[in-house]
Amino acid sequence: MIRREFGLMVIAALFGVMGGWSATYLLNPTVVTAQVGERFPLTTTGLTIINQAGKPRASLTLWDGEHPALIFSDDTCDRRASLIVAPQERAALTLFGKDCKRRVELELQADDLPTFVLRDNNDIPRARLHLLADGSPVFALYDANGKRLRSMP
Numbered sequence: 268m269i270r271r272e273f274g275l276m277v278i279a280a281l282f283g284v285m286g287g288w289s290a291t292y293l294l295n296p297t298v299v300t301a302q303v304g305e306r307f308p309l310t311t312t313g314l315t316i317i318n319q320a321g322k323p324r325a326s327l328t329l330w331d332g333e334h335p336a337l338i339f340s341d342d343t344c345d346r347r348a349s350l351i352v353a354p355q356e357r358a359a360l361t362l363f364g365k366d367c368k369r370r371v372e373l374e375l376q377a378d379d380l381p382t383f384v385l386r387d388n389n390d391i392p393r394a395r396l397h398l399l400a401d402g403s404p405v406f407a408l409y410d411a412n413g414k415r416l417r418s419m420p
Contacts, residue, residue, distance in 0.1 A: 269401070287367070290379070296303070312328065312329055312332075313326065313327065313329065313388040314326065314327045314328070315328075319374055322340075322342070323337050323340055324339065324340055324341070325338065325340070326338050326340075330336070330351060331354070333354075334351065334352045334353055334354065335351065335352050336349060336350070336351040336352075337349065337350045337351075343365050343367070343369035344363055344365070344366075345367070346363050346367060347362070347363050348360075348361065348362050348363065349361045349363075355377040356377055357374060357375060357376055357377050358374070358375045359372060359373070359374040359375070360372070360373045360374075361373075364388065366388065368388065368389070368390040369386050369390050370385070371383075371384070371385060371386070372386070374396035378400070380397065380398050380400065381398055382395065382396070382397040382398075382399065383395070383396045383397070389410065389411070391409070391411065391412070391413045392407065392409055392413060393409050393411075394407070394408055394409070395407045395409070403420070405418065405419070405420065406418070406419045407419075
């Protein structure tokens with residue numbers, strides 16, 4: 268009886284060693300690098316993330332074929348938030364309302380000066396805060412037609 272159990276243990280150990288060896292050496296994938304270089308083994312011009320129902324929820328793309336855009340969506344809008352790099356190397360973060368219209372924009376202009384804009388439900392700028400080249404802030408308020416009401420300073 269002891270010989271039989273010992274024999275089973277030897278066979279089990281042999282299968283364990285063979286299984287471990289095969290998992291390590293036979294099933295291990297080899298490293299593949301693309302011609303682009305080892306830092307970027309995968310290249311594409313766009314990527315879309317969908318939910319289980321197949322609806323797009325996020326995309327990373329070149330919106331004009333050159334400049335990147337990261338766009339988030341939901342059931343009501345194909346664009347609820349976006350982060351883009353625009354021509355002249357401007358960058359913008361935009362938040363959209365449930366009606367798919369722009370509500371909040373934070374932009375970094377080509378001259379590296381930031382601008383913050385709040386828009387109403389008709390997509391009209393109603394408040395704007397930006398910095399001048401000397402670093403001084405400017406705050407402006409607009410009416411429902413987009414006409415400047417007041418500016419400080």
